[in-house]
Amino acid sequence: MRNVWKLSIILLSFTLLVACGSETNSEPADGQNTQLSTTIKGGRTGGAWAVFTEGIAESIRRENGGSFITVEPGSIIENPLMVGTGKVPYGLSYSMTAYAAYRGLEPYNQAFKDIRAVSVVVPANYYQLFTREELGVTSIADLLESNDPLRISVNQQGSAGEVITREILKFYGVSYEEIISEGGSVDFLSGSMAFELMADGRLDAAGNAESAPSSNIIEAATTTNLNMISFEKEVIQTIAKNLGMEPNIIPAGTYDFLAEDVHTVSTPAILMVHKDVSDEEVYAVTNSIYNNLNYLDTVHEEFKALTKRNMSNVGELPLHPGAEKFFKEKGLLEK
DSSP states (O other), rough: OOOHHHHHHEEEEEEHHHHHHHHTSSSSSSSSOOOOOOEEESTTTTTTHHHHHHHHHHHHHHHHHHOOOEOOOTTTTHHHHHHHTTTEEEEEEEEEHHHEEEEETTSSSSSTTEEEEEEEEEEEEEEEEEEEGOOOOHHHHHHHHHHOOOOEEEESSSSHHHHHHHHHHHHTTOOOHHHTTTOOOOOOOOOHHHHHHHHHTSSSSSEEEEEEEEEEEEHTTTSSSEEEOOOOHHHHHHHHHHHHHHEEEETTTSSTOOOEEEEEEEEEEEEEETTTSOOOHHHHHHHHHHHHHHHHHOOOOOGGGOOOTTOOOOOTTTHHHHHHHHHHHHTTSSO
């Protein structure tokens, strides 16, 4: 009887070992089902960037069961600083803004060399400069050479739109101080507030970097006849080089009033990470986005432009080794 009990215990132990071995071997080898606990800095509560961030977080949760991903409010300017100093591991920002933080360019007063890129989130945010159609200007030169003092909104100080606007004016040898000294005005207003002043005839132009089409602009066009400025090749090349942006085109028809293609610059929104986050974790996060593009399409209209092919087009910011490994394995980067 004692021998029967011994045999039963041996058989039971063998069965448990086989079961455990089967469970271990069933784990995917590509970074899936890794339990992660981390934080992502996004946009202000209720804004589009908060939606983008939650979509990325949910993609990670879906791909890695049991993961705990916290989304915190933030801003395009603040997030690179928070990631670069290690206060949060992940954050969203424009590629041009993240690169400015990495190099210590305006609006940052020092370089944050620990920032790395993971993936594109929204492939293109376009610089868009609008004027009131009644002014009859078709170029930035026309706008600056008008006999009337220029009244322009450049978006919030230090924002991507404001930095780009200032660089464009600089290309033409014009500063904010000169505009003001000649009787004009430079206002640091968000899109909706700027368009309210344009509708009242108190502003001539407003510039910002955002998606195209933009809901702000679509709404503004219902009360104000707008014109969008197209930039010359030399301006685009200079701005792209100085700010780490890309030449791009907003196609005719993007807005009802847009009869011709507009030549401008753009920058993607990207997911950043601190360099000390492990390669394995960043690989798993990149894999999660890659495998959940169909889900992201349902989260926000702008995710529909994100594809497996353009995920790695993060601009000038260096990729994290974990993301680089993933993209190389998928044939999206040269090995």
